[in-house]
Amino acid sequence: xxxxxxxxxxxxxxxxxxxxxxxxxxxxxxxxxxxxxxxxxxxxxxxxxxxxxxxxxxxxxxxxxxxxxxxxxxxxxxxxxxxxxxxxxxxxxxxxxxxxxxxxxxxxxxxxxxxxxxxxxxxxxxxxxxxxxxxxxxxxxxxxxxxxxxxxxxxxxxxxxxxxxxxxxxxxxxxxxxxxxxxxxxxxxxxxxxxxxxxxxxxxxxxxxxxxxxxxxxxxxxxxxxxxxxxxxxxxxxxxxxxxxxxxxxxxxxxxxxxxxxxxxxxxxxxxxxxxxxxxxxxxxxxxxxxxxxxxxxxxxxxxxxxxxxxxxxxxxxxxxxxxxxxxxxxxxxxxxxxxxxxxxxxxxxxxxxxxxxxxxxxxxxxxxxxxxxxxxxxxxxxxxxx
Numbered sequence: 291x292x293x294x295x296x297x298x299x300x301x302x303x304x305x306x307x308x309x310x311x312x313x314x315x316x317x318x319x320x321x322x323x324x325x326x327x328x329x330x331x332x333x334x335x336x337x338x339x340x341x342x343x344x345x346x347x348x349x350x351x352x353x354x355x356x357x358x359x360x361x362x363x364x365x366x367x368x369x370x371x372x373x374x375x376x377x378x379x380x381x382x383x384x385x386x387x388x389x390x391x392x393x394x395x396x397x398x399x400x401x402x403x404x405x406x407x408x409x410x411x412x413x414x415x416x417x418x419x420x421x422x423x424x425x426x427x428x429x430x431x432x433x434x435x436x437x438x439x440x441x442x443x444x445x446x447x448x449x450x451x452x453x454x455x456x457x458x459x460x461x462x463x464x465x466x467x468x469x470x471x472x473x474x475x476x477x478x479x480x481x482x483x484x485x486x487x488x489x490x491x492x493x494x495x496x497x498x499x500x501x502x503x504x505x506x507x508x509x510x511x512x513x514x515x516x517x518x519x520x521x522x523x524x525x526x527x528x529x530x531x532x533x534x535x536x537x538x539x540x541x542x543x544x545x546x547x548x549x550x551x552x553x554x555x556x557x558x559x560x561x562x563x564x565x566x567x568x569x570x571x572x573x574x575x576x577x578x579x580x581x582x583x584x585x586x587x588x589x590x591x592x593x594x595x596x597x598x599x600x601x602x603x604x605x606x607x608x609x610x611x612x613x614x615x616x617x618x619x620x621x622x623x624x625x626x627x628x629x630x631x632x633x634x635x636x637x638x639x640x641x642x643x644x645x646x647x648x649x650x651x652x653x654x655x656x657x658x659x660x661x662x663x664x665x666x667x668x669x670x671x672x673x674x675x676x677x
Contacts, residue, residue, distance in 0.1 A: 367418065370414070
């Protein structure tokens with residue numbers, strides 16, 4: 291019996307040893323080399339007619355990983371210069387050591403970074419290589435491409451009238467769309483594709499934006515779906531779409547910006563000191579009435595501003611004395627509030643700059659003469675034009 295058991299255990303040991311074949315070593319992949327990146331063009335400034343061409347073309351050297359090169363993974367990163375790729379646009383490439391995109395796609399990336407049309411910018415580009423499982427990443431030295439965005443049509447059609455007006459129960463006039471809307475309901479044109487206004491709004495109400503001031507409701511700017519969350523703070527808008535804009539949740543002064551290029555609007559609280567004035571006058575040694583406040587009656591036609599829209603005030607012509615200074619007041623005869631400049635020793639302020647509540651006296655232009663003055667609270671600018 292003992293002999294039988296001994297034979298059994300010997301046989302079992304042989305079988306066990308036979309079943310434990312040696313397993314092959316796991317593959318050990320090399321670390322690879324850092325790819326060297328180059329661009330076919332380091333200056334890209336296409337025109338709209340070439341939007342389907344590809345001026346953005348990249349090539350890079352192989353990282354020489356220890357696997358089939360058709361499985362290598364590459365990430366191309368593109369960002370506005372100096373941001374260390376913190377807001378990079380990324381494109382993935384597998385198995386190829388070249389990448390290109392159309393001028394239209396590249397232009398959209400540039401515009402997405404807020405770059406202006408026809409202005410050159412530096413753009414950082416790099417490539418990151420890795421095995422297909424993202425291991426052994428190697429980052430190339432960035433290269434700089436000088437890029438100039440070309441102009442594309444606005445996402446939302448601009449008003450052919452060049453004007454915009456706000457109406458609705460969120461405003462002070464309600465839904466009273468009549469041919470004599472107050473200038474306080476009108477937007478100012480900030481640039482070619484942007485309009486802005488500052489309005490006193492009723493909380494929890496709605497509004498529309500109209501391209502005409504003639505009582506006509508046929509066309510309007512609105513939103514596709516007013517039920518979207520936080521739309522009262524901004525979002526997408528369009529032309530002749532379904533819903534009213536949802537107004538701010540609380541009463542107050544608000545700045546509305548309509549960006550037709552991007553088809554976006556924003557709504558922010560307007561909390562500047564002195565709020566938004568209803569009127570403006572100019573007083574000071576540079577003016578015909580001097581520092582007399584209120585402005586003498588005989589000079590009011592020159593020194594009282596006309597309100598053009600919700601944010602812009604103008605004096606069509608006033609005689610100014612070189613070498614003197616002046617202030618802009620929101621209330622004639624009241625010194626308790628004023629607008630000046632941050633630092634009146636800076637050069638060039640005689641013909642324009644940025645106004646500041648309770649700022650220093652504003653320097654007059656270098657030459658005596660009649661000037662048109664425009665003050666716009668949408669960007670706190672003032673501008674003088676010699677007549």
